[in-house]
Amino acid sequence: MNLMSPVESMMFLAESPGHPMHVAGLQLFDPPQDSGREFVREYYEGLRACDDVQPLFRKRPATLPGGLSAAWSSATDIDLDYHVRHSALPGPGRVRELLELVSRLQSGMLDRHRPLWETHVIEGLADGRFAVYTKIHHGLVDGISTINFLQNSLSADPLDREIRAPWASPIRTDEHTGASSRLQTLASTIKSVPRLGSSTLRLARSALLEQQMTLPFQAPRTMLNVPIGGARRCAAQSWSLQRIKDVKNAAGVSVNDVVLAMCAGALRAYLTDQHALPEKPLVAMVPVSLRTADDAAGGNAVGRCWPIWPRTSMTPLSVWPRSTRPCSRTRRSSPRCPGRRRWRWE
Numbered sequence: 001m002n003l004m005s006p007v008e009s010m011m012f013l014a015e016s017p018g019h020p021m022h023v024a025g026l027q028l029f030d031p032p033q034d035s036g037r038e039f040v041r042e043y044y045e046g047l048r049a050c051d052d053v054q055p056l057f058r059k060r061p062a063t064l065p066g067g068l069s070a071a072w073s074s075a076t077d078i079d080l081d082y083h084v085r086h087s088a089l090p091g092p093g094r095v096r097e098l099l100e101l102v103s104r105l106q107s108g109m110l111d112r113h114r115p116l117w118e119t120h121v122i123e124g125l126a127d128g129r130f131a132v133y134t135k136i137h138h139g140l141v142d143g144i145s146t147i148n149f150l151q152n153s154l155s156a157d158p159l160d161r162e163i164r165a166p167w168a169s170p171i172r173t174d175e176h177t178g179a180s181s182r183l184q185t186l187a188s189t190i191k192s193v194p195r196l197g198s199s200t201l202r203l204a205r206s207a208l209l210e211q212q213m214t215l216p217f218q219a220p221r222t223m224l225n226v227p228i229g230g231a232r233r234c235a236a237q238s239w240s241l242q243r244i245k246d247v248k249n250a251a252g253v254s255v256n257d258v259v260l261a262m263c264a265g266a267l268r269a270y271l272t273d274q275h276a277l278p279e280k281p282l283v284a285m286v287p288v289s290l291r292t293a294d295d296a297a298g299g300n301a302v303g304r305c306w307p308i309w310p311r312t313s314m315t316p317l318s319v320w321p322r323s324t325r326p327c328s329r330t331r332r333s334s335p336r337c338p339g340r341r342r343w344r345w346e
Contacts (some may be wrong), residue, residue: 001062001071001073002071002072003070003071003072004061004070004072004139005073006167008139008140009139011137011139012061012112012139012140015109016144017109017230018227018228018229018230019137019228019230020106020107020108020109020110020230021137021138022109022110022116022135022136022137022138023136023138023141023142023143023146024105024106024133024134024135024136024146025135025146025147025150026102026104026131026132026133026234026236027131027132027133027150028129028130028131028132028282029129029130029131029132030129030293031128031129032132033159040086040121040123040130041086041123042147043121043163044084044086044121045131046163047080047084047119047121047163047165048080048081048084049076049163050080050163050164050167050168051080051168052168053078053115053167053168054167054168054169055074055165056140057115057117058074058075058076058078058115058164059073059074059075059115059116059140059182060072060073060074060112060113060114060115060116061073061112061116061139075114075115077317078115079114082191083114083118083119083167084114084118084119084121085115085118085120086120086121086123086238087101087121087122087123088122088123088124089101089122089124089125091122092126093125093126093127094123094125094126095125095236097124098125098131099121099234099236100232101122102133103231103232103233103234105118105135106122106135106232106234107230107232108230109232110135110136110137116136116139116140117131117134117135117136117137117140117167118134118135119132119134119166120132120133120134120135121164123151126274129330134146134148134150134166134208140218141286142289143286143289144289146340149169149207150166151165151167152164152166153166153169153335154167181342186328204250205313207231207255208307217278218283219282219283220278220279220280220281220282220283221248221278222278222282223271223274223276224272239262241255244259258285260286262284262305264309264310265285266308267282267284267309268282268310281308281309281310282308282309283307283308283309284307285305285308286305286307307322313316
């Protein structure tokens with residue numbers, strides 16, 4: 001039994017039926033051209049046969065006295081019939097029916113008595129594609145590490161027919177064995193605490209100098225700031241990545257900058273159409289990955305920034321500097337403490 005980090009424990013303390021704490025991914029695939037009608041069923045059965053489950057996907061919370069979830073236990077036997085499921089869409093098999101099913105799956109909490117993940121293989125799309133929906137508790141992973149796990153089970157070779165499951169693929173974990181490793185982790189964490197204070201001061205100083213200190217309580221209330229229940233409604237939209245890169249190159253910014261500007265413009269247009277645009281500029285909460293390029297393990301390594309989105313008519317070039325600088329500043333100033341118990345913002 002291993003103790004949870006403070007961030008991991010908070011993910012369970014904050015969870016409720018109206019606020020499930022999991023992250024999820026929806027993948028769409030074209031079956032191989034020479035595949036038969038039973039390909040999706042065979043793929044599903046192939047996933048169920050991947051029974052060499054990695055340690056991260058065996059974790060479940062251990063309930064301590066008082067009902068607190070503050071430690072991890074590891075399941076010895078994994079019921080893949082429960083964790084890996086096969087569904088078929090009703091007619092006419094549009095993306096709309098797929099998203100309605102995903103909305104229902106996204107609404108439910110994961111069972112804490114089992115390892116905290118599910119994978120659903122979904123067939124029945126009219127165009128012949130099939131989907132894989134995977135959700136895993138936020139106490140185990142953040143969004144970036146979820147993407148890493150899902151990509152780790154894919155191949156860029158169209159002729160590669162080996163079935164790889166995210167839960168069975170070899171991954172780099174942060175498990176430690178022995179008292180010496182735990183003591184080294186504790187020592188490195190203690191040494192890192194002074195850096196947390198200095199980085200916070202640097203962040204505050206730079207924000208004050210730029211007169212752009214943005215705090216969440218400065219945000220105006222909108223029609224979207226209302227209590228929510230457990231139901232979820234999923235929607236999807238696609239854009240050409242090359243088109244976004246062309247804009248990025250022309251403006252001398254990043255892909256993330258372009259996406260933030262798109263979100264700002266879409267939200268402003270929606271609130272304007274609803275005659276609900278507030279008088280003050282909008283303040284968004286944007287997650288920022290604090291992972292290094294070689295950090296592919298689980299856990300949570302995310303920060304937050306609060307960019308200001310102007311309420312007036314705007315062009316992307318006028319929005320980018322103000323809306324993205326806080327995020328860049330957060331990433332530069334955030335400390336990365338060594339060891340398993342390093343600080344991970346969420």
